[in-house]
Amino acid sequence: MLNNRPRHILSSDQFDREFLDYLYQLVNLIRRYDKSKEGLLYLKSLLPHVRAMLYFTQPSTRTFMSFHSACNILGVSTSEIRDSATSSEKKGESIEDSLRTFSSYVDLIVMRSTEAGLCERIAALLDNTPRPVPIINAGSGPDEHPTQALLDIYTLRRSFHGNQIDGKRICMVGDLKRGRTVRSLSKLLANYRDVAITFASPEAFRIEQDLRDCLTRRGVAFTETEDFEGAIRDADAIYMTRIQDEWDTGRESAAVDHSGFCLHLEHMRRIKPDCVIMHPLPRRDEIDPLIDSDPRAKYWRQERNGMWVRVALIMILMGVDHQVMLPDKSVATS
Amino acid sequence: MLNNRPRHILSSDQFDREFLDYLYQLVNLIRRYDKSKEGLLYLKSLLPHVRAMLYFTQPSTRTFMSFHSACNILGVSTSEIRDSATSSEKKGESIEDSLRTFSSYVDLIVMRSTEAGLCERIAALLDNTPRPVPIINAGSGPDEHPTQALLDIYTLRRSFHGNQIDGKRICMVGDLKRGRTVRSLSKLLANYRDVAITFASPEAFRIEQDLRDCLTRRGVAFTETEDFEGAIRDADAIYMTRIQDEWDTGRESAAVDHSGFCLHLEHMRRIKPDCVIMHPLPRRDEIDPLIDSDPRAKYWRQERNGMWVRVALIMILMGVDHQVMLPDKSVATS
Amino acid sequence: MLNNRPRHILSSDQFDREFLDYLYQLVNLIRRYDKSKEGLLYLKSLLPHVRAMLYFTQPSTRTFMSFHSACNILGVSTSEIRDSATSSEKKGESIEDSLRTFSSYVDLIVMRSTEAGLCERIAALLDNTPRPVPIINAGSGPDEHPTQALLDIYTLRRSFHGNQIDGKRICMVGDLKRGRTVRSLSKLLANYRDVAITFASPEAFRIEQDLRDCLTRRGVAFTETEDFEGAIRDADAIYMTRIQDEWDTGRESAAVDHSGFCLHLEHMRRIKPDCVIMHPLPRRDEIDPLIDSDPRAKYWRQERNGMWVRVALIMILMGVDHQVMLPDKSVATS
Secondary structure, eight states: OOSSOOSOBOOGGGOOHHHHHHHHHHHHHHHHGGGSHHHHHHHHTTSTTOEEEEEESSOOHHHHHHHHHHHHHTTOEEEEEOSSSOHHHHTTOOHHHHHHHHHTTOSEEEEEESSTTHHHHHHHHHHTSSSOOOEEEEEETTTBOHHHHHHHHHHHHHHSGGGOOTTOEEEEESOTTTOHHHHHHHHHHTTSTTOEEEEEOOGGGOOOHHHHHHHHHTTOEEEEESOHHHHHHTOSEEEEOOOOGGGOSSSTTTTSOOGGGOBOGGGGGTSOTTOEEEOOSOOSSSBOGGGGGSTTBOHHHHHHHHHHHHHHHHHHHTTOTHHHHSGGGHHHHO | OOSSOOSOBOOGGGOOHHHHHHHHHHHHHHHGGGGSHHHHHHHHTSSTTOEEEEEESSOOHHHHHHHHHHHHHTTOEEEEEOSSSOHHHHTTOOHHHHHHHHHTTOSEEEEEESSTTHHHHHHHHHHTSSSOOOEEEEEETTTBOHHHHHHHHHHHHHHSGGGOOTTOEEEEESOTTTOHHHHHHHHHHTTSTTOEEEEEOOGGGOOOHHHHHHHHHTTOEEEEESOHHHHHHTOSEEEEOOOOGGGOSSSTTTTSOOGGGOBOGGGGGTSOTTOEEEOOSOOSSSBOGGGGGSTTBOHHHHHHHHHHHHHHHHHHHTTOTHHHHSGGGHHHHO | OOSSOOSOBOOGGGOOHHHHHHHHHHHHHHHHGGGSHHHHHHHHTSSTTOEEEEEESSOOHHHHHHHHHHHHHTTOEEEEEOSSSOHHHHTTOOHHHHHHHHHTTOSEEEEEESSTTHHHHHHHHHHTSSSOOOEEEEEETTTBOHHHHHHHHHHHHHHSGGGOOTTOEEEEESOTTTOHHHHHHHHHHTTSTTOEEEEEOOGGGOOOHHHHHHHHHTTOEEEEESOHHHHHHTOSEEEEOOOOGGGOSSSTTTTSOOGGGOBOGGGGGTSOTTOEEEOOSOOSSSBOGGGGGSTTBOHHHHHHHHHHHHHHHHHHHTTOTHHHHSGGGHHHHO
16 A cells, blocks of 8 residues: 555646556556446445535646546546636636635646645645645646646557566657656656756757756756757657647747757658657647557557556545555456 | 347337337336335346446537436446646547547447448447447537437327327427437437328428438438428327527528428317427427426326337346336336 | 425525524534544535536635535535636527526526626526426625524524534625625524624614514524624624725725724733634625634634535535434444
8 A cells, every 4th residue: 555645636747656556556456447347436426425626727628638537537536627717717716715615625636727835726726724624736727737747658668568667768759848748757757767858949849957957856867959850760669749838928939930849751760660759739731640650659648548547546546546546346347 | 129130229220110019118117116215216226336427528528417417327437627628638638539538437328429421430449449338429519419309209198198109190399400409300200100290391401312212212212391270180290390500500590491390289179189399409489388287298298208219228138128028127117 | 304495595585494403413423424534425425416507697715616526525426617608608698598507407507697687587597397407696796695604693603512503693794785695694693592792883774674673573683783892702702804805896996994903912811711702704804803712703614614614515405414413324324
């Protein structure tokens, strides 16, 4: 069982190797229940008494649907906010009051907002009330998207031979400056041994200095390059990302030529025969759709993996993970 | 049992008489479960392990609610999109990628859009992935609305003596040019013998040539007229529709006088004493609300029938129809 | 058991002392089931065969979430409208037709709108159809918000020693002219003996004449004052409200100085040591957040009480209240 059970999922900094190993073992066990109606009904019997609020003031259909489905799988009832402003806020209510209100109706809050640090603030506020509830950060502004990083690592693990991330060479491509998935994933990779990261991007979209400092501090080897073709050649995994122009203050993205950082069919002969190709999606032109049918393309599985990782995280927060991990339940999965 | 089980519900062209007879028998059996809590719980036990996505980028509260309720009845968990644009599309994602994403979380997609042919395209796309899911067309642009046609036929059958549509005279009224329900229903009527259709509309709203050709090819007798009062006099069923001015490119609807194609209280003495009055709803002034309490007005039942027809279609697609059709389940309904 | 079971919840005028006493006893019993997974599953087993429509054309995240959670607790499936206009209404459908449509899919309608009297009108319409469904008024324009009044009274009862409202002095503060919660609550208080109400507000926001007449007619003692500090000093309960500037026709609210009608930390020494502080929320600056941790602040509990009162009301309307009230169920709560 888990020694340090988290009360909230706020940042990818909070996870150590022990947690990651436990989480991924749990995900693998959970997925065995997906094979039959009986298995799925067992999962659905775990949390039918629990109500969750999906508070998505930064809209994201993809992440929303993934969490919503994860709740459905566990029998969790959901209430949802998918607007950029709730009606109470329009009436002048503080965001703290809004979230304390919602917390009084539910047992779990999944929140996504454009405001960095909001999740931590709300978690601390609720922890000081008579009825605290767990918070899951589903993306907070430009800084964190911890569940995306967890699902990325899970997909890497599952795609590599022997589920081994240690010693692998990961190439991250695209808008590395503003893509929060790249930040969260890079930090999480520090939990593995001898991982080498290559950051391939146009000059304008290089990683930020604080990430460089963090990786150096944690002893992660990394290089930065503008040579996309060179970078992908010996990569064990290529993590493509899109230009995050929603964070533009002017039109700076349009001024940058990123066409040399797109994966085309002709690249497929030049990369490793077992290279793992990932993308947090949505994509634009970074990956040619013709690549989708190549067995090395893992981004669609990555998407579905996200749902199962979120199922596992909710189980851990609500304290029912042992109902899948315990040996006496293993009959149901055999 | 059904010989040719459909994988998707895309077009009213795909149904033959055998399917229609099977479907309506199934609907009648399902409705027997609506009489008690036990019956409703039995229906809800059929698909609690299934998740559906209601993807309604062409908003329609009515059709949405009907499908949503159908899912609730069967215990199906739902995720929903009810906006004209999803946030992923705003980020530049193709509609194919969006729907493949959603398909990775769910087991069934119900979709309504303004784009003709989109359902077929997505169904074909998903059929070529490792995890295809059934698609139900809940209205695609101006061309098809197959579940509406199926519920219309069901309502006709159920309202006529002996559940007999063969030999009946059906009068369709209103905007026959742009109403997709009229198109889908007319085509489905070709499955019945000796049906005669009278299309009564202002000159500007007559049916399109391709529908004429289709009916001629399939041997359905029809006439077109501007004489509303003459047309309804000996009709066995009157199918009223509203002017579809949302498809106007300019203000062409306002230029047409359709006041002579509305059903008023005084008409009720002149139509058949057992005439069936239908309307796909919403209505404007085509039917005087005072007619609602006349026993010949079937449009409110037609609405509720739609929900049950959709329950039956979902059961067929998910392969649980035999759990209501099989003789050993008949005890539960007796 | 209840002698006069209501068919709808439309107005706070419809409740007598017998109903209130029954309702609050029921709420207290229901809450005992909240202590365990088994208890919550029992509540969820009461109405899993029921479908409700939450029709919120006047948006209100708070009240919506409260009702939505209440439905989830009872296993009720929900469909929701949270826009100011439904797509059918945009197509020219009357609101009566829209609601009759939705009623054909569900067993219960909870509705909130800006239109006074709409709930009564729809309830009367549906009562004349073959398939009437209960209506709950979740706020109708400026006139009524009966479930808020019921939860306010419940919170008062539960917060006072001996659950005794008779003889208490209640001070209501703020925008008493336009706050419908003040109207509904004041009327409900007429069911208790020797209650004295003090209305403290700026001159511009005094209660309306019809409320004065109503209270006089029903023998409720009340005074009106602009002296906030004097009014709260010997109050047994202080009911704070916010300025309802969404009803402004011009900018009249901004012209009024309400700063003297806000509760600050320094007031806490001057009010009674067991005074009950309430607020229907959302708040702006009427109550300093530093007061939240004072044990006399009951507004957060009031919020959660609302959910349980709504659970009880739905149980009464759907006729399952005896499943919690009957003595042979008491084992489950012991």
